[in-house]
Amino acid sequence: MNTESDAVNTLAADSQLVRKHLAAVNLSAQMDAEQIADYKARIKVLLKEKDAVLVAHYYTDALLQELAEESGGFISDSLEMARFGRDAKETTLVVAGVRFMGETASILSPDKTVLMPTLEATCSLDLACPIDDFAAFCDAHPDREVVVYANTSAAVKARADWVVTSSIAVDVVEHLAAQGKKIIWAPDKHLGSYIQKRSGADMLLWDGACIVHEEFKAKGLLDLRAVHPDAAILAHPESPAAVLDIADVVGSTTQIINAAVNLPNESFIVATDKGIFYKLQQLAPNKRFYIAPTAGNDATCRSCAHCPWMAMNSLDRLYQSLLSGSNRVSVDRELAKRAMIPLQRMLDFSAQHKLRVAGKA
Numbered sequence: 001m002n003t004e005s006d007a008v009n010t011l012a013a014d015s016q017l018v019r020k021h022l023a024a025v026n027l028s029a030q031m032d033a034e035q036i037a038d039y040k041a042r043i044k045v046l047l048k049e050k051d052a053v054l055v056a057h058y059y060t061d062a063l064l065q066e067l068a069e070e071s072g073g074f075i076s077d078s079l080e081m082a083r084f085g086r087d088a089k090e091t092t093l094v095v096a097g098v099r100f101m102g103e104t105a106s107i108l109s110p111d112k113t114v115l116m117p118t119l120e121a122t123c124s125l126d127l128a129c130p131i132d133d134f135a136a137f138c139d140a141h142p143d144r145e146v147v148v149y150a151n152t153s154a155a156v157k158a159r160a161d162w163v164v165t166s167s168i169a170v171d172v173v174e175h176l177a178a179q180g181k182k183i184i185w186a187p188d189k190h191l192g193s194y195i196q197k198r199s200g201a202d203m204l205l206w207d208g209a210c211i212v213h214e215e216f217k218a219k220g221l222l223d224l225r226a227v228h229p230d231a232a233i234l235a236h237p238e239s240p241a242a243v244l245d246i247a248d249v250v251g252s253t254t255q256i257i258n259a260a261v262n263l264p265n266e267s268f269i270v271a272t273d274k275g276i277f278y279k280l281q282q283l284a285p286n287k288r289f290y291i292a293p294t295a296g297n298d299a300t301c302r303s304c305a306h307c308p309w310m311a312m313n314s315l316d317r318l319y320q321s322l323l324s325g326s327n328r329v330s331v332d333r334e335l336a337k338r339a340m341i342p343l344q345r346m347l348d349f350s351a352q353h354k355l356r357v358a359g360k361a
């Protein structure tokens with residue numbers, strides 16, 4: 001298992017790499033309205049020509065989310081993206097998100113072509129859980145059920161007994177604990193602690209974290225709420241425990257969106273990636289949303305509430321991928337079959353228990 005300092009060094013190095021990369025290649029940030037309109041029009045034509053549909057994650061650029069909706073595609077969390085893709089009539093799925101999302105889409109739709117604007121967009125949780133280390137850890141604890149988060153590679157999923165999203169994780173672990181099972185949980189330690197607290201299960205936690213959610217600060221949240229005393233705090237469970245302890249609602253992206261729409265509050269402080277604001281503002285146009293404080297751009301902030309890997313998805317890269325058929329996701333068939341088993345287990349569990357499996361990633 002990685003040591004904490006290894007993980008921190010890896011994350012810092014990855015974050016720097018991504019920032020350098022973004023500074024060099026993120027062209028859509030420099031586009032004017034005319035260029036954006038031109039790209040969007042050309043992409044819509046290509047989607048039709050290639051029998052393709054665009055599925056975008058809530059954390060991607062608002063332009064991509066808008067384009068997904070305008071072109072008959074879909075915006076959601078990773079699993080709902082994959083399920084939409086599986087049920088779509090189109091033969092090509094264009095997945096705007098990070099690599100494991102493309103992999104999950106490919107696992108659920110083995111006969112479809114899956115393209116991504118970039119294959120370089122990864123995730124700190126996926127990075128922190130390499131299959132060799134993880135498999136050795138599981139092998140050292142053969143008496144434990146292996147439950148992994150959707151934010152993992154296909155190889156890690158294939159090693160697991162269960163794959164879960166954030167909205168179903170507590171139910172699955174409670175179900176396993178009721179059968180007297182002990183759990184290995186990976187990779188997000190904050191989400192793992194939250195599940196452990198809620199379920200009371202015996203859990204061994206892997207030491208991964210999301211670089212976006214880990215940076216939200218309880219003190220900053222309380223200071224912001226002092227300025228907006230009527231605002232409800234909505235937090236994703238990948239945030240640290242001190243943040244979750246003061247949140248009014250802890251939930252997946254879909255649960256956060258539902259809470260914002262359904263709660264009577266007129267304002268909200270939101271502790272998740274700010275890409276979600278596109279959907280929040282669309283569904284609750286008369287409400288006000290504030291980004292939960294991080295350390296700030298000039299301090300130690302690595303993500304500043306926006307995932308650097310999600311930000312690698314841009315209009316121009318999407319266009320190039322669709323035009324040339326590049327950035328095709330491929331998951332080894334045998335691996336995909338094995339990864340499908342714990343994924344299917346979750347889908348069956350949710351159907352039996354009438355639970356939505358929508359979750360952040």
Ligand code: SF4
Nearest residue numbers: 123124210211212307
């Ligand atoms: S927001 Fe966090 S969990 Fe989601 S892709 Fe980025 S690093 Fe991974």
